[in-house]
Every structure is written in C-alpha cells, then in structure tokens.
Amino acid sequence: MTLQDQIKAQTLQLIAIPSDPIWRLQVAQYHAMVQAGILTEDDPVELLEGWLVPKMPKNPPHRVCTQTTRELLAQMVPSGWYVDDQEPITTEDSEPEPDIVIVRGQRRDYLERHPKAQEVALVVEVADATLQRDRTSKKRIYARAGIPIYWLINLVDRHVEVYTKPMSHLTVADYAEQQIYLPHDQLVVVLHEQVLGMVPVSDMLP
Template sequence: MATRKQRIQRGTTRISVPKEPIWRLQVHQYQEMIRSGILTDDDPVELLEGWLVTKMPKNPPHRVTTQITRETLAHLIPSGWYVDDQEPITTKDSEPEPDIVIIQGDRRDYLARHPYADEVALVVEVADTTLQRDRTSKKRLYARAGIPIYWIINLPERKIEVYTKPLSNAEEPDYQEKQEYSPTDTIPVILNNQIIDTILVETLFP
C-alpha cells in the first residue's frame, strides 16, 4: 500500500502582491460588488485572502474528474449533508469556489447566504495547472478557516493529497498532517471524525 503520512513542512509561497497601491477587499465588500452587478458570473474571479484572484480555465480531465468525484461522494454521504461543486463558501477573509465540497444541512438552508467554513466537512480541489495555488494560498486559507479535511486530487502525479488537523490560529496557518494516496489505495470519507465509507482512488481519475 502506497499511502504515506507526513508532517507538513512550513514556509509555503504566498500570493504575489503588486507593488502599486491597490485596495484589498473584505468579504462583505466583495459580496456587495456581486449584488450590485459590478461582478457577474462572466467574471472569472474569486476572493482569496482579501485579493481578487483570477480562476484558472478548466481542462477536460479536470472537468471529468470533478464530476466523477462529486457523483461518487453524493452516493456515499448520509442524510443531513450534501455535495456541491464550484460554488462559493464564506470564510473570514475569502470566498473561494472549491471544485467539490461536502456541506452540512440542506441546500435550502442557504438561500440567504453561502455556507460558512464551520458547516463544511471536506473541501476538494482538482489540480492540474492550479497545483501550486492549491498547495499554497488555497491550503492556507482552508486551514485558517478550520476546515477539517482538504483533498487535492493531483492529476499530473495521479495521487490524492489529504491534509488534516488544521492550525487555524498559527502565524502561518497550515495543516499539521499530510497523507498521500496512490491509485491502488482506498481513501476514507470522513464526516464528524467518523469514517462513513471508502473510495478506491483510481476510480476518481479519468
């Protein structure tokens, strides 16, 4: 079995900040820009750590992997949870749009707002061209928000990186543990510290 568990190494790369004077956005300002039509669905951006960041275009393997993973998880989770994809969640300083997320409750519970981080059990990012961002700024903001489990489905290396035990209040927020799963491994699906099922990793890759 090729599963490996290791401690996270510190010193990840931050988003580059322009030298010219610019404004950082708070979450409520970003949401107001959307409500007022300044930002629309046609604008490929998301709010990460107070910065408007361009979302990467998606290749066909990325799209297919996202769909397969969402459908697989949706068949496994119990009532009281649901699976969403590429929709916003709200943290203190960000409004990312993860490729896949497992959320507590029912979709109708969120008609007036997006889900908060403490209502999220699992975040999944499918990574090809986005691998560097998913391992740095995305991982840092999910750890800061206290999201308990973060998967990166690493398409170039055909493995899944699983990050657990977030250190949300650290000077450099991060996850304490990383475990890697190869295609022949089975990966546990965990909700509220309970394993509800397992998935053969190779079934999630196209």
C-alpha cells in the same frame, strides 16, 4: 520551456501581487460588488485572502475528475449533508469556490447566503494548472477557517493529497498532517470523525 512550464509561469503572473499600493477587499465589500452587479457570474474570479484572483479554465480531465468524485461522494453522505461543486463558501477573509464540498444541511438552507466554513466538513480541489495555488493559498485559507479535511486531487502527479488537523493559530495557517494516496490505494471518507466508506483513488482519477 515546456507547455506545462509556460502555463505555470502565466499563472504566477496572474496571481502576482503588484508593487504599487492597492486596496484589498473584505468579504462584505466583495459581496456588495456582486450585489451591485459590478462582478457577475461571467467574471472568472474568486476572493482569496482579500485578493480578486482569476480562476483557471478547466480542461476535460479536470471536469471528468470533478464530476466523478462528486458523484462518488454524493452516494455516501448521510441525511443532513449534501455535496456541491464549484460553488462559493465564505470564510473570514475569502470566498473560494472549491471544486467539491460537503456541506451540512440542505441546499435551501442557503438561499440567503453561502455556506460558512463551520458548516463544511470536506473541501476538494482538483489541481493541474492550479497546483501551486491549491498547495499554498487555498490550503492556508481552508486551514485558517478550520475546515477539518482538505483533499487535493493532484492530476499532475496522479495522486491524492489529504490534509487534516487544521492549525489556524499559526502565523501561517496549515494542516498538521498530510498523507498521499496513490492510484492503487483506498481513500477513507470521513465525515465529522465518522467513517462513511472507502473510495478507490483510481476511480477518481481520469
């Protein structure tokens, strides 16, 4: 078994649903645990579809890709929007922490709460060890929340998967369209149907 296979197997064990009945958390209960100090910034978890799921450690290529892509997007967003990274957004049943997100407004608009899905124009996940999770539960969460565009920067296969047209009405929420961009391609940056510019995929990949 290769190292990558071992990491994948360990990840699947971490996110496996136990056979015994357990209590699934609502977002309000999760917030209450944070406010009470039961969960702190030192606890590497995020709430995904009612489950407390461990966040994977980030290796140097993941870090470089995240920061590079964040800087590229920050140069393009117009006034009235900002780019954040690895911070929570709130949906009806989850509170994921995307690697990058474009949010409506200014940071100080969210002193009392995290941004909600309808205030988010784009989410980006950088995937290596988390590739399976980002293609399944994370994609479901973002589609169910109606987030219009989801980029998955796939470090394993060295391409970017762009998901658009969320279909939240399905039994299993998903995106209607998927397009893969290779390192030699230009990725169109769209904000609420307005084209902001182009980003070379090679500039985002480490």
